[in-house]
Amino acid sequence: MKILVCISHVPDTTSKINFTNNNTEFDSNGITFVINPYDEFGLTRAMQIKEATGATVTVINVGSASTEPTLRKALAIGADDAVRINAEPTDAAFVARLLADYAEEQNFDLIITGRESIDYNGGAVPGMLATYLDIPFVNACIGLELKGTKSTVIREIDGGKETLEGNLPMLLAGQKGLVEEKDLRIPAMRGIMMARKKPLTVIEAGEAVKQTSVLGFELPEAKAACTMIDADNVEQLVELLHSEAKVI
Amino acid sequence: MAVLVYAESWSGSFKKATFEAVSYAAQLADKIGTEVIALTIANNNNSTQLGKYGVSKVFTIANDSLTTFNNQAYANAIIAAAESTGADTIVISNTNNGKAVAPIIAAKRGAALITNVLDLPSSHSPFTVKRKTFSSKAFAQYSTEATQKVISITPNAIGAIETNKSAATESFDYTATESDNRLSSVSVDKAKGKITLTEAEIVVSGGRGLKGAENWNMIEELAELLGAATACSKPVADIGWRPHGEHVGQTGIAINPELYIAIGISGAIQHLAGVNASKNIVVINTDAEAPFFKAADYGIIGDAFEVVPKLIEALKTYKMNN
Numbered sequence: 001m002k003i004l005v006c007i008s009h010v011p012d013t014t015s016k017i018n019f020t021n022n023n024t025e026f027d028s029n030g031i032t033f034v035i036n037p038y039d040e041f042g043l044t045r046a047m048q049i050k051e052a053t054g055a056t057v058t059v060i061n062v063g064s065a066s067t068e069p070t071l072r073k074a075l076a077i078g079a080d081d082a083v084r085i086n087a088e089p090t091d092a093a094f095v096a097r098l099l100a101d102y103a104e105e106q107n108f109d110l111i112i113t114g115r116e117s118i119d120y121n122g123g124a125v126p127g128m129l130a131t132y133l134d135i136p137f138v139n140a141c142i143g144l145e146l147k148g149t150k151s152t153v154i155r156e157i158d159g160g161k162e163t164l165e166g167n168l169p170m171l172l173a174g175q176k177g178l179v180e181e182k183d184l185r186i187p188a189m190r191g192i193m194m195a196r197k198k199p200l201t202v203i204e205a206g207e208a209v210k211q212t213s214v215l216g217f218e219l220p221e222a223k224a225a226c227t228m229i230d231a232d233n234v235e236q237l238v239e240l241l242h243s244e245a246k247v248i
Numbered sequence: 249m250a251v252l253v254y255a256e257s258w259s260g261s262f263k264k265a266t267f268e269a270v271s272y273a274a275q276l277a278d279k280i281g282t283e284v285i286a287l288t289i290a291n292n293n294n295s296t297q298l299g300k301y302g303v304s305k306v307f308t309i310a311n312d313s314l315t316t317f318n319n320q321a322y323a324n325a326i327i328a329a330a331e332s333t334g335a336d337t338i339v340i341s342n343t344n345n346g347k348a349v350a351p352i353i354a355a356k357r358g359a360a361l362i363t364n365v366l367d368l369p370s371s372h373s374p375f376t377v378k379r380k381t382f383s384s385k386a387f388a389q390y391s392t393e394a395t396q397k398v399i400s401i402t403p404n405a406i407g408a409i410e411t412n413k414s415a416a417t418e419s420f421d422y423t424a425t426e427s428d429n430r431l432s433s434v435s436v437d438k439a440k441g442k443i444t445l446t447e448a449e450i451v452v453s454g455g456r457g458l459k460g461a462e463n464w465n466m467i468e469e470l471a472e473l474l475g476a477a478t479a480c481s482k483p484v485a486d487i488g489w490r491p492h493g494e495h496v497g498q499t500g501i502a503i504n505p506e507l508y509i510a511i512g513i514s515g516a517i518q519h520l521a522g523v524n525a526s527k528n529i530v531v532i533n534t535d536a537e538a539p540f541f542k543a544a545d546y547g548i549i550g551d552a553f554e555v556v557p558k559l560i561e562a563l564k565t566y567k568m569n570n
């Protein structure tokens with residue numbers, strides 16, 4: 001069995017977000033980049049399947065050379081090989097098309113992505129990729145069990161969850177639940193050493209069309225000072241929520 | 249030319265996010281001088297309600313093969329409706345089901361997809377719209393030159409506007425194909441009688457400061473009094489005090505209610521990312537230095553186990569008098 005895990009390279013969750021060039025570009029100065037947290041759940045689930053069934057796990061990213069340390073980290077966690085498609089990932093349809101061109105030739109049984117990238121929060125690449133490949137797509141996936149090519153998956157729905165069944169191949173966009181937080185794999189020394197010798201193939205991007213562009217960014221307005229209320233006077237809070245905030 | 253809005257139903261009826269999306273689509277159509285058509289699937293006969301939010305025509309699909317949500321089939325049904333009405337803009341709610349169909353529709357139609365949209369477009373040529381990015385740490389203006397568009401609207405960001413229009417309904421047919429049915433739904437577990445977190449006007453949330461699952465009774469009581477949904481910080485869900493579906497923040501659910509009440513939550517940057525779009529924030533924390541106070545509108549420095557019961561009493565008194 002062949003599994004593909006799509007990895008997006010994103011600013012660490014502790015990052016303060018700033019923009020440069022007249023607020024048209026993300027300022028990556030001083031930012032640490034990491035594997036997109038949602039993708040980590042998928043990568044760990046892929047490792048578990050690999051251990052149970054002997055599957056091979058390929059990780060892939062569409063990005064510039066600066067994303068290679070993130071791919072190496074995925075190799076250190078245990079992926080067998082990595083692929084980088086050399087292009088700036090500025091539009092979801094563009095990224096999905098490049099990923100599809102690669103995946104089409106490789107016949108993966110299972111493709112796992114994250115629910116969304118925590119930078120642009122598009123939640124767009126997975127469903128587009130599945131559609132280009134004409135395979136089923138499960139969003140917000142919080143559980144996966146495989147029996148041969150039969151797959152049982154659980155997806156989060158608004159206010160609950162749904163269990164689905166189907167046959168591979170399919171694409172799952174995962175999140176916490178696919179594995180538990182405590183089971184997430186992190187690179188160990190041995191893995192880091194081994195990762196240096198694993199293949200990281202760079203492919204030049206083919207033709208793909210961009211559909212959207214970002215004209216500019218803005219930061220939320222700073223909050224006015226907080227109104228402090230005495231713990232013995234919660235009635236004042238109720239009054240303010242009623243008369244000032246007008247929410248009750 | 250027309251605008252098509254997918255009017256999502258849950259268990260046969262509409263929710264608030266649907267009216268918001270419909271209202272958005274109606275305003276959009278009005279601005280570009282075209283017609284807006286709504287499509288509902290497996291809705292139990294309350295489709296005419298949509299007229300109130302500005303649509304004149306509602307297509308209803310009541311096909312047995314589409315009784316339960318199926319993202320492939322629903323996406324194809326929406327595409328079929330768009331084709332039959334000549335719609336080039338499709339509006340969808342950015343709910344879990346909306347997120348499961350929107351990229352399929354966009355990929356099949358070669359349409360531009362813009363998700364997490366917060367506002368009506370600031371320009372129509374090129375189409376330019378504000379959306380959330382960096383998990384609500386920032387906003388971006390996205391633009392597209394594409395004629396075919398799929399626009400997915402953040403719940404709770406844009407109010408539904410009532411009009412005095414009324415809608416005519418027309419049945420539309422789509423039958424799921426074999427390829428639509430490659431995945432089959434085995435079961436649906438609904439969280440018990442809860443208000444959907446992303447749609448809730450008020451959210452009451454607890455953190456590690458509450459010390460144990462057993463202490464959530466007062467959080468639930470407070471939420472019930474306020475008609476609020478309950479949420480929690482990430483460690484609380486990780487320890488198992490609360491279900492994962494309640495975890496809000498950068499790596500959980502992002503929300504933007506009218507009022508967010510954070511109890512025993514420190515206000516880490518990852519937590520704030522998912523909640524700071526809330527219009528009003530109340531923080532209750534023993535630690536005057538908790539970072540959350542910097543992001544709050546109203547703060548109480550105090551022990552949750554004393555403050556929350558008092559707040560419950562104060563609200564009961566308020567409710568009796570109002």
Ligand SMILES: Cc1cc2nc3c(=O)[nH]c(=O)nc-3n(C[C@H](O)[C@H](O)[C@H](O)COP(=O)(O)OP(=O)(O)OC[C@H]3O[C@@H](n4cnc5c(N)ncnc54)[C@H](O)[C@@H]3O)c2cc1C
Pocket residue numbers: 013037454455456457458480481482483484495496497498499500511512513514515516517518519522532533534535538550551552553
């Ligand atoms: C990759 C990554 C992603 C993350 N994503 C998220 C996310 O999406 N959402 C999220 O929430 N976190 C996230 N976190 C975790 C985040 O960094 C914080 O650890 C977490 O938000 C802290 O939760 P907390 O405030 O409940 O607990 P704590 O930080 O332990 O804070 C507890 C608070 O309760 C107060 N307190 C204690 N006793 C009382 C009392 N009796 N009455 C009132 N107050 C009291 C304390 O003063 C303290 O401020 C993420 C972390 C990482 C590394």
Ligand SMILES: Nc1ncnc2c1ncn2[C@@H]1O[C@H](COP(=O)(O)O)[C@@H](O)[C@H]1O
Pocket residue numbers: 005006007008009036038039060061062063089092095112113114115116117118120121122123124125126
């Ligand atoms: N540049 C990229 N390279 C590889 N995978 C990506 C890339 N961008 C997004 N993905 C995958 O698609 C998921 C959702 O991303 P997005 O649609 O950008 O929110 C991510 O969690 C990744 O698994």
